[in-house]
Each structure stands twice: as C-alpha cells, then as structure tokens.
Amino acid sequence: MRPGDFVEARRRRAQKPKAPRDKRMSAAEAVQLVRDGDTIALGGCCYARPPILLIRELLRQGRRNLTVARNLLSFEGDWFLLAGAATTLITSWMGPGLPWGLSRPLRHYVESGQVRFEEWSHLAIGLRFRAAAMGVPFLPTLTMLGSDLLAVGGAKTMTCPFTGERLALIPALFPDVALLHVHRADPFGNCQIDGYTHMDADIASAATTVLVTAEEIVDPEQIRREPARTVIPGFLVDAVVEAPFGAYPGECYGRYETDFAHLDAYAAAIAAKGLDGAREYLERYVLGPATHEAYLALFDPAALARQQQAAQELVSGEPL
C-alpha cells in the first residue's frame, strides 16, 4: 500500500465484520493473522506496555521481512533484528535506555546495511498514526521543518493555502497489524488502559488488524460499568489474549514496574559478549519459552512481586 493510501486502507477496514463476537484465543492463534512482509505497529512506548507475549510469539513463528513501527524502540527492537525478522524500522529513537548507551544490535544491522532505519521525529510518528486513525492521507505540522529528517521518510512541505506559511506534511501510516498490551479487555475486544495511553488508541484505529493481550479478560458488564475508561472499541479488535505480566520485563502502569535489574543484566551480557550475548538472551528469553507460563517461570517470583509492589506505591498518589 502506498504511504497515505486512505482509500485502500478504508476498503480493507470496511469489509471486515464488526458484530461483537468472542475473540479470545491463544497468542499462537492470534499471530497466525500476521504475514511475512507485514508492517507491524507496536503499542506502548519504550519499556512501558510493550506487547512482549505477542512479539515473542511472532518471532517464535519465524515471520520475516517485517517493517516494525513504533515511536520509541528499546530492547524489543533488538529482538526483531537479532531474530532476522525485520528489514525496516520506522521510529524516532531506538536504544536500550539512557544509562546503557547505544544499542549494539541496532548499530550492527543498520551500519552494515542489512536493516533500514526510517527516522521521524517523535511527534511525526504520532501524526502518522493519528492521520491514519482519522482516515486522512496526511496531517500538517510545524515540526521537522528545516531538518534533514524531512527527506528520510518522504515527508513533504507546502505553502499553507490560508496563511501563506510553510508547513510540513506527515503521511498517514496504515499498519497491517497492531500488537497491543492493555490492562483489561472483554471477550469482544473492548479495551481499557490505565495511566499512560501513549499512542495505542490511534494505532488501533490506524491498523487493519489488531491483536491485543490483556492483563485480565473481564466480563463485558465490567466494561459497561466504566465506559469512560475504554480507549479501544471492540469493533477494531481481531484477537484477545489473556496475558498477566504480558509486558514484562517492561512495565504495566499500576500493575508492575520495569525490571531494571533485568535490563542491567541484558546490557551487561551485551557489554561482555557483544552480539553473542544478545543472541544468547534471545534464545533463552524470547525464542525458547513455548508458553507464556514457561516464559514467566524464567523470572524469580520474588522479583515479580517486588515489581508489583513498586507499581502500587508509585500510583498510590501518596508522597513517597
């Protein structure tokens, strides 16, 4: 699909059934909806609400030639590169996190020309999803003007027909598939997110197919009691997978904090052994565990409990 092709994007969406139905399934079944060569948008931001279970399953099933789009990529971005799954990254930033310097996998795959890094500003990534969510081909903005970023991904400029000022035009990005992790969903796919919503609502509307993992699957009555908390309507969603700790070792607002000690260990393994250290991690934590339960069993239950407690303290509203 051409960038910004809102006509084709609408056709793909409009022809899908919209009636409520039970969309619960396993992660393995959900990922069957992703094809080689698809453009995948990831919800959350950096290590907040990364859809870890869905990413793991996608990489385990060996999808290839993917374009991965996300505002800020972190360790999960490394995984797509190490697994040989991605040929293009669409993002504004990728790194393990400020204290850990540059991503070694990113440097290796991009500097050697194996993977293309399509860089936009953070707001521009948001506008790409927002335009798609609105069903329009582009949005005007005052950001990215004058910078070398304008030429990288094909943004354009125009003279405003009302004011005569120069504007940047950011083309819509219609992903084939969105992978999202939320706090709660009902079987129909109505999703509620606590705390930061990041770009998830726009991503869900922008994509053709939406796969969701949820910390808990709840009765539709619970959704109806608090409709103001729903950020993604069920008719956008194709698959609902129950996944407590589905963003771990990232955070899920109010549920568990990022396991920074685990990220320290990941960074230390790469510092000590380079890409081999990263590949060992990929085998052990990403490709190895056949189920979500087997994945969680790799972590110390006391660590999981600590991260839960830290999250509760942080969102308690009480001064710490």
Added chain:
Amino acid sequence: MSYTAAELLCVMAARYLRDGQTVFAGVGLPLLAVALAKRTHAPHLTMIVEGGVIGAEVVPGRLPISTNEMRLAHRATMLPPITDTFHFAQRGLIDVGFIGGAQIDRYGNVNTSVIGPYDRPRVRLPGSGGANDLASLCSETVLVTLHERRRFVEQVDFVTSPGGLPGGRARREAGLLFGGVSRVITDLGLFGFDAATGAMRLEALHPGVTVEQVQAATGFALLVAEPLPTTAPPTEHELSILRSLDAERRFLG
C-alpha cells in the same frame, strides 16, 4: 567543593530556569536540572515529559530511565496521549525545551542520528526522539552537553534538530516561526548566539576555565563576549539536592 561535569551541567541548567515557566525535559540531566530548580528558586515550574506527563515530580532514589514510565506519573497532574503532549508545545504553551546532542555546530544545529552518511552510517545513534520537536516547537530551546571537540564540529553530519540552520534568516525561511536554540550550557561555559549572524558566542566561563581551553575543545572559531563573566560555582546546597535525587548516580557520573 568538588563536583562532576554532570553535576555542573545540572546546576547551570537549573539556574537558567525562571519560576513559573513550563519546561519540556527529557530524562537524565534535564530532568535533574528541573527537579533541582523546583527545589531551589523555582518551585512553580511545570515539567512536561514527552511520554505523556504534565506536572511530573521526581522521587529521590526512583529516577525514571525513560520519558514514559510510571516513575514520572507519580503525583503528576495529567497523562495526555503522546501526540497531544507535543501539541502543547506546537500551540505555544512550553517556554523552554532541554535537549542534548552528539554533534553541535556553530549555529546550534544538533545531530543525534548518524555519524557518516545516513544510509550506511559509521555510527548509528539513537535518533531524534522528541528532540527535533522541542527544537522546532518550544518557545526557546536550551542545549545541555559535555564540551568536547568531537561534539562541537564545523558542520554536523545530519541536522536532526534545527538550531539556526545556516544562520541568518534560514530558520524563518524553513517555516520555523518560533523559538530556536538560545542557549548552550556545557561543562566549560555558557554560550549564546550573535543576533546578526546566528554564530555561537562564549558568554560566560565556569570557574577555572580559560577562553583558550574552550576554543581548543571547539571545532569552529567561537565569538567571545566582552566583558566575559565567570559563573558562580555550584553550592553545597545545590549539590546535596542533586546527590539525594540521584543517589544511585545513574546520571551524575
């Protein structure tokens, strides 16, 4: 009183802020600078962070690592979607944006994307994140960085975040009507930009630093203001606040 370069940067950045301002800050040194300013002369600062936080507060010992995590949400006033958070800057509501950079040129243009050609870089850096947006949209942008010759270059390899572009009216002609890089804070001194040419000018030295030392650490000829004041060194009070905020010393060095 001894202090690290990172501590000096935080103190100087904090002192630059005025009470009541809205400040768009990234994690690391900018966040520490805002937190320090709030605890000293500017209690009514509002900190905005790109992951979607307004009114972020910092909990000592629980410094956030990213711009979008629960540690920043603690006792914040609002958690807007990310795209809408940036739109507050586009709408003109953010006074100051803090950014850093791997390469900086004499006009304050910043590169955080690539060293070498874009398609086959020698070093692939993390990328813009929100830095381009801050430099494009905030009413004023302040660069905070260590001062090294490999950073302060004649020409950046890639303009990730626009300063004055080639200088003169270039920024205006590119369509950037507002803001711009007004201040550069390094561990050697404070810098502004010549009003006519847009070229970087040394405007204050930190204690014990000479003009020759600054020029030697800079890959282009600097203008030098006259008179050239010396900044007051970080106080014990400022340093003790910073050190309590980053007790793990993840960012202070």
